[in-house]
Amino acid sequence: MSRLAIPRVVKMPIEAxxxxALRDSIVGGAIQAGQRITEVEISEQMNLSRATVRSALHQLAKEGLLTLVPYTGWRVVLLSAAxxxxxxxxxxxxxxxxAQLLAASIDGAGRERLAGALAALTEACDGADGARIAEADFSLHKTIIDLTRHGRLAGQYGLIEQQIRMCIRSSDALVAGGDTIVGQHRPIVEAILAGAVEEAGQLSEAHNLTEGRKLADHLGSLEALQPPPPEPAPAGKARRPRRAA
Amino acid sequence: MSRLAIPRVVKMPIEAxxxxALRDSIVGGAIQAGQRITEVEISEQMNLSRATVRSALHQLAKEGLLTLVPYTGWRVVLLSAAxxxxxxxxxxxxxxxxAQLLAASIDGAGRERLAGALAALTEACDGADGARIAEADFSLHKTIIDLTRHGRLAGQYGLIEQQIRMCIRSSDALVAGGDTIVGQHRPIVEAILAGAVEEAGQLSEAHNLTEGRKLADHLGSLEALQPPPPEPAPAGKARRPRRAA
DNA sequence: CCGTCGGCCATTGTCGGCAGTCGACGATCC
DNA sequence: GGATCGTCGACTGCCGACAATGGCCGACGG
Known part of the structure; x- marks a missing residue:
């Protein structure tokens, strides 16, 4: 396979x-949720043409991270409890x-990767680093998805994952104890490894529903306190006075 | 509601x-599956700028209807059994x-729409118009999705639906008898109307899995016959000889 | 003082063009 | 005759500019 030790050059168009980069900035919190951004603003910061940035923004809008207000600007979505x-x-x-597909079709290499992901989560939960725990959590879920070798499944999951990452960051929830987290995930992994199709599916479904309800309730109580985030300021520069000179 | 008989002008950006229009051309069969298309070709036919067409093509690529080969062209996806x-x-x-969500939350207006969709399917199945039956079939499924008032669910389903439409058209399958089709869908609708959450979910799941297997087997047998569609011709104009004069 | 109207500006919508890259044909050399 | 290299056409990648649109602010009239 690898006859020559020459590294393959990554050929990724600047649009991608x-x-x-923009997606990372959004889910990473560099661009706050609800913030308003403009194409020229981004294109100047990234030193790219507006058309290129525009393409990227449209893609992120399709992924549900941005909304476009025609002739007005772009806005980072603000996720509600709904x-x-x-x-x-x-x-x-x-x-x-x-979980069902994987339980029915997992092979040796898959078992190894899955067990490794669970072990990494267990190890992360020993510490108190919330970000690291969350990352290991996501990684375990992502591993299950990838191992199914189901391209469209992975694609759709990717979109959901980005948005979940964003709303978790913006709410600063997900502070369950490490033991609880491991205890929730271990049965799922064990069911998959045992080939228990129905059980794996049910456990996975229940896990997400309970976690989702918890997070939604948390966000709902926050929304009840401060009803309308009136205007998170138009991104950086305030509207300049009519006569600057 | 409709005070004036003037149709509301659609204020939709030309990109959309x-x-x-392109999506309809693809799923409608005007552009054949596997065909190679270029941006200039489309832009000339639609009398639009390349940048606009390019944006549309990228969107369809994200929807899984097209694939982009860098610096070479676009290709309508050719769906395999996998x-x-x-x-x-x-x-x-x-x-x-x-189905589960709807069974748990359906209201009066929803029951009416759902029953209407089933009635339309029943009526269509009385005739022998395959296209009409297929359309009513899709419409029923779509109605269930819409009634859940679950925006993201509808969005993800939309992507899947387009691709399914395309592969059904390209395989000319879906020729089950009208009675069979009604018999498969009626229990699902009844379970939803009865509020039987688990039953509705199971019936819906089983229905899709059996239909999918049937279609996949059909396509698999076709693939076994003609292994590689070698080159479906580069779209319209043949590669012109080096010296035209 | 308040409501309404007009103009202005910021921002997106759309376009044509130049440059980089890929695939393939044809010429050349062995 | 066969394989390899040079060259060419075609297509996408990326860009800057002009047009269209909607919101905001000030001016005007009541």
Whole structure:
């Protein structure tokens, strides 16, 4: 296979690079939720043409991270409790399918990767680093998805995952104890390894639904306190006075 | 509601219009599966700029109807039996969720719409118009999705639906008898109307899985006959000889 | 003082063009 | 005759500019 030790050059169009960078900025919190952004603003920061940035923004809009207000600007979506409910119900259905498929078809290499992901989560839960626990959590779920070798499943899950990442960051929830987290995931993994199709699906579905309800309730109580986030300021520069000079 | 008989002008950016028109051309069969198309070709036919067409093509690529070969061209996807399996497993999971949610939350107006959709399917199945039956079939499924008032669910289902439409058209399958089709759908609708959450989900899931397997087997047997569709010709104009004069 | 109207500006919508890259044909050399 | 290299056409990647649109602010009239 690898006759020569020459590394394959990554051939990724700038559009895709810009999309990834912007996505990371959004889910990573560099661009706050609800914030308003403009194409020229981004294109200047990234040193790219507006058309290129525009393409990236449209892609992210399709992924549900941005909304476009015609002739006005772009806005980072602000996820409500209803959105969280949508996300987690959808996620439960998708992950249930993944768990079932994987339980029915997992092979040796797959068992190894899956066990490794669970071990990593267990190890992360020993510490108190919330971000690291969350990452290991996501990684375990993602591993289950990938191992199904189901391209469209992975694609749809990817969209959901980005949005979940964003709403978790914006709510600063997900602070369950490490023991609880491991205790929730271990049975799922064991059912998959045992080839118990129905059980794996049910456990996975239940796990997501309970977690989703918890997060939605948390967000709902927050929304009840501060009803309308009136205007999170138009991104950086305030509207300049009519006569600057 | 309708005070004036003046049709509301559609205020839809040309990008979106182009996207819809292209999607219809693809799923409608005007552009054959596997065919190679270029941006200039489309832009000339639609009398639009390349950038606009390009945006539409990218969107359709994200919907899974096109693939982009860098610096070479676009290709309408050619769905294999494996793709059909992916589509129908995914669809079964999504529709199961929809049936469950709807069974748990359907209201009076919803019951009416759902019953109407089933009646339309029954009526269509009395005739022998395959296209009309298929349309009524899709419409019933879509109605269930819409009634859940689950935006993201509807969005993800939309993507799957387009691809399923395409592969059904390209395989000319779906020729089950009208009685069979009604007999498969009626129990699902009845379970939803009865509020039987689990039963509705199971019936919906089973329906899609059996139909998907049937279609996948059909496509698999076709693939076994003609292994590689070698080159479906580069779209219209043949590669012109080096010296035209 | 308040409601309404008009103009202005910011921002997106759309377009044509130049440059980089890929696939393939044809010429050349062995 | 066969394989390899050079060259060409075609297509996408990316860009800057102009047009259209909607919101905001000030001016005007009541």
């Amino acid at each position: 690079q810009a999309t990834d 959105d969280v409910w949508e996300l987690y119900t959808l996620r439960s259905a998708v992950e249930r399918l993944a | 219009q182009a996207t819809d 793709d059909v399996w992916e589509l129908y497993t995914l669809r079964s999971a999504v529709e199961r969720l929809a």
